[in-house]
Amino acid sequence: MSTPIKYSSxxxxxxxxxxxxxxxPTADVVFQHIREDIPNISLATVYRNLNQLAAAGTILRLxxxxxTDHFDACVEPHFHFCCxxxxxxxxxxxxxxxxxxxxxxxxxxxxxxxxxxxxxxxxDECLTEK
Amino acid sequence: MSTPIKYSSxxxxxxxxxxxxxxxPTADVVFQHIREDIPNISLATVYRNLNQLAAAGTILRLxxxxxTDHFDACVEPHFHFCCxxxxxxxxxxxxxxxxxxxxxxxxxxxxxxxxxxxxxxxxDECLTEK
DNA sequence: CTCGATAACGATAATTATTACTATTATCAT
DNA sequence: ATGATAATAGTAATAATTATCGTTATCGAG
Numbered sequence: 001m002s003t004p005i006k007y008s009s010x011x012x013x014x015x016x017x018x019x020x021x022x023x024x025p026t027a028d029v030v031f032q033h034i035r036e037d038i039p040n041i042s043l044a045t046v047y048r049n050l051n052q053l054a055a056a057g058t059i060l061r062l063x064x065x066x067x068t069d070h071f072d073a074c075v076e077p078h079f080h081f082c083c084x085x086x087x088x089x090x091x092x093x094x095x096x097x098x099x100x101x102x103x104x105x106x107x108x109x110x111x112x113x114x115x116x117x118x119x120x121x122x123x124d125e126c127l128t129e130k
Numbered sequence: 131m132s133t134p135i136k137y138s139s140x141x142x143x144x145x146x147x148x149x150x151x152x153x154x155p156t157a158d159v160v161f162q163h164i165r166e167d168i169p170n171i172s173l174a175t176v177y178r179n180l181n182q183l184a185a186a187g188t189i190l191r192l193x194x195x196x197x198t199d200h201f202d203a204c205v206e207p208h209f210h211f212c213c214x215x216x217x218x219x220x221x222x223x224x225x226x227x228x229x230x231x232x233x234x235x236x237x238x239x240x241x242x243x244x245x246x247x248x249x250x251x252x253x254d255e256c257l258t259e260k
Numbered sequence: 261c262t263c264g265a266t267a268a269c270g271a272t273a274a275t276t277a278t279t280a281c282t283a284t285t286a287t288c289a290t
Numbered sequence: 291a292t293g294a295t296a297a298t299a300g301t302a303a304t305a306a307t308t309a310t311c312g313t314t315a316t317c318g319a320g
Contacts, residue, residue: 094236
């Protein structure tokens with residue numbers, strides 16, 4: 001049914017780069033870094049592949065308060081924090097909360113497939129610089 | 131310090147409309163409805179006032195999987211659900227989870243000010259239509 | 261190993277949501 | 291009433307993302 005996926009070195013580079021980063025870069029940040037290795041890569045290619053990888057569940061798309069999406073190569077369920085000052089997206093290392101999905105399933109007649117928890121406030125760096 | 135806020139009938143109409151709706155409309159939906167009462171209202175005015183009301187904490191901005199923000203006149207802490215098929219945003223009526231913010235505060239060195247929980251999956255309507 | 265179908269590409273145009281700008285109007289304290 | 295300025299309508303500009311399109315790369319079948 002679905003069209004077969006062919007290998008591309010660009011996609012491999014994008015995924016490899018994402019895996020080296022803990023800070024959930026945006027499409028443009030990915031683009032800026034990848035072009036150091038592949039100078040003539042197109043921004044559209046970056047978007048196309050990030051979308052495809054996210055659709056396949058290989059990476060995670062993080063929609064935050066900020067206007068642009070961030071991407072995360074870690075697909076294990078975990079929590080994120082978005083700083084309202086610098087818009088950085090960071091991980092919060094705490095145990096998952098299966099209770100949440102369970103109670104939402106009981107409380108609604110929807111098919112709950114996923115839950116995203118996004119904390120916001122001020123990150124460590126923005127806190128110290130007064 | 132901050133500039134004083136002056137009354138405007140447009141803003142009042144926007145807020146009044148939002149309060150009649152349980153379904154968290156987007157800026158454009160607000161615009162389309164308000165212009166039935168105020169035919170020459172500008173879309174920019176709708177955006178300006180929604181932003182101002184959200185900044186003041188009078189209404190809530192909901193950033194979802196979909197590309198456009200939704201707005202909610204109910205600022206009491208509660209949970210939302212976004213349908214991956216029709217992109218509708220709906221409430222989920224369940225008890226708040228103070229535990230979440232508490233544990234995030236313990237697990238990080240950030241100043242946690244807020245948390246948004248967004249469930250996703252298929253809504254009741256999309257479930258029934260096959 | 262060719263070959264052929266087509267997924268993916270680079271480059272760029274188009275689209276979409278949102279914000280900025282500007283001259284005018286409305287609010288409101290004095 | 292009047293003056294300072296917040297808010298407006300209308301529109302131009304911006305920013306992020308997606309669509310288009312001619313070309314290139316992948317890869318299974320012969």
